[in-house]
Amino acid sequence: MNMQDSYITADGRTIGAPVMEMKNITLRFGGVVAIKDISFDIHEGEIRAIIGPNGAGKSSMLNVINGFYHPQEGEVWFRGKKRKPMKPHQIAKQGLARTFQNIALFKGMSTLDNIMTGRLTHMKSNMVSQMAWWGKAQDEETANREVVEKIIDFLEIQTIRKTPVGRLPYGLQKRVELGRALAAEPKLLLLDEPMAGMNVEEKEDMSRFILDVNDEFGTTIALIEHDMGVVMDIADRVVVMDYGQKIGDGTPDEVRSNQAVIDAYLGVSHD
């Protein structure tokens, strides 16, 4: 299959041209090679998963995508342009948002306020008018609050709107974090192990939300996940990494029958 152009998924969605291309990325920390010469792309509107055993370099890859790490070799192309090294807030302005493996919310703030912080890149009024809460700042808050309320409705978390997130159970905190990332209205949403530590029911809920986000807002999603069952169910295409190298790339079915992937997950005897 030619992956350069748009394609149609098994369930009949049309996927657009690539929004992000990783070309021959190599990332080193001193003498340790975390990522070795990896290339893949993420198409507009698809759900792209990156999987691999512990220490395969998945989170490093995600950090390269969101511009937190700068690879020593290789190029990152975003929406048809080669991306120069940037600060995280500049990247956020370009339309990237992410969630974290270990939840990074403001524990003492309410769900509503936490999601509101995700709107930061959409606020343009200056600090003085925000402090006075007057004029443009007021209109802006109303408009942003509406977006946040739509997300609260979307994620079905109306009951915890005013609850400090530190008091919420883990599964709900993950959902709030997804809400905060969505509030930025990202073009590309990065999810770092969205289902880690969840029970079956919470995983089902989260999968539904991820699919709905993709379906409803047309958001392109790149996610890292351990749970193979979940990945194979929701992803359109999967990149498999092992020891910093790409060992497989394709649809879930292709990946599932790839011998190198099977060996990496089940182990092979070296004799």
Place this chain on the structure above:
Amino acid sequence: MTDMNSATALNTVPKLLARNASKYPNAAAYREKELGIWQSWTWAETAQEIENLALGFLDMGVNFGDHIAIVGSNRPHLYWTMVAAQSVGAVPVPLYKDAIAEEMAYVLEHCSARFVVAEDQEQVDKIIDIKDDLKTLKSIVYLDPRGMRKYDKSALFQYRDVQAKGVSSKAELMPELEKRLDVQGADTTCVMLYTSGTTGRPKGVVLSNYNIIETGRTTSEFDSLSVNDSVLAYLPMAWVGDFIFSIGQAYSAAFCVACPESGDTMQHDLRELGPTYFFAPPRYFENMLTTVQIRMEDAGKFKQRMFKYFMDHAAVIGPKLLDGKPVGAIDKLKYQLGKVLITGPLKNTLGLSRVRVGYTAGEAIGPELFDFYRSLGINLKQLYGQTEASVFITQQPDGGVRADTVGVPSPGVELRIDDKGEVFYRSPGAFVEYYKNPKSTKDTKDKEGWVATGDAGFIEKDTGQLRIIDRAKDVGKMKDGSMFAPKFVENKLKFYSNILEAVVFGDGRNECVAFINIDLTAVGNWAERNNIAYSSYQELAAHPQVYETIQGHVEEVNKSVSQDEMLSGCQISRFLILHKELDADDGEMTRTQKVRRNIIGEKYEDLLIALYGGESEIFTETEVSYEDGRKGSISATLEIRDTAMQPRAKVAA
């Protein structure tokens, strides 16, 4: 019948709607919390929305007499759907939204529904699952499009689009709509509601416009409800009570119906909204009181003492003030002080500050519970009713409120008790028939219009109030011939906050035994305060100290039962605590949360044998089903305890 003109003019719900829209065009008819803000629709806007949808229904090809099933949570759009269906001469059939697909299939098949209006993807999915077996089903209309982008849209329409299509062909369709509105009258079917069915398959109760409108009108007058009142609609739409409160009475008295943001935010929405008219099943009031008690136990010493001081005072004075009895000036002053410091804020927290009329029904309510709310100054009353009566059979008048009776006959209702003790009634609200079931209709309703309630009770001589003992068929005889009324005992047990449900057996036996369900909130909190670790409901339920506490409760109930001359034989000799909560999904309870004793008796036959066999513990394995139809099983070893019994009271000769 004196005023022929108005009687013929207002004999259908759509006609009441037209009256409200012209008489109170700017008064709020519906409110709903959406995106965190209360949205409202006036009567004029409501009439427009309903007209648009009715036109859309005509455009879709809804015929006169079709059945339109409605499934979802309480939302203004779904209430409009019911009235829009009535406008085009179709019969709305609201369904329980948590019903599993098979249950829905039965009802949809039985009423040959041609259209279903569903709230969201969850409901649409269930209907798509069973669609192939339903020959009559033509199309599905949905409210919330989320998640359904990829669905096959050939027989699936969005609510908004249906309305838009209706509006665009208004010119052609309007004459047809007007014609259909005109030909309907008091005898036309208003709604069909399926009874929860404590036994067997649900039955479709057909209620006419006369049933609903007459009941709505007289009972609104009974409690002087008006356009200034408001109610929170949060109970299942498929339940007759919600239909009467949110359609029958609301359209008759033109008061405002508010819908909560979601089922889980109901308590919060209640507080924001402060309705003036409120209905809740006893279980709701129980849960609310349990929450208050738990939070007070966690409060500081000073607050606890203040709470106790003023609540004790209010318990004596509050009910007297509500009933208009004389109260001393100092007591009154102290009550007012308590109102500022304790009862007022508490009422506000519970969302009951503005409640003028509150009703509870369905199950018996504990006297302590009842007194608690009345001492806060909340006019909480009991009513007795059933689907077949359009709810109201008896209700308590202001000043005649008691915990152990259910009130005097509602306006226009006649009561009769037959020689076996069963209660019969004849009323304007009495149903037309069971749909496609003439045999059951004949068994329940006789030629003169008397309807059997299936409940055993008696009318108190001095007050004229009705007192219900139990279901007539559940009232049995024990081996020695004394009367067995399980519900009487179960209710006494359930008044303890630690006990959520109890099921008592003993018909035709020498002695009574019981299954107990603990209340996880109350017992869990107790465990937390006493540093008792537990990992599951099952483990907590089997804890020896929990058994100890429950045994204490059972023995107290035995003491109280032994005081009753007729029923002293119903004392519980042995009991066990069940390892799982009784659940409607497993068929153990009805969707309205009533225990199905026979089904439980069959399902847990091994436990019953052990209870009567004198064993001290029993191993059991139970199948449980989840809402989506999957099954699992849990197993446990349950302890069985003997309890102390009191000598039986002498039956008066």
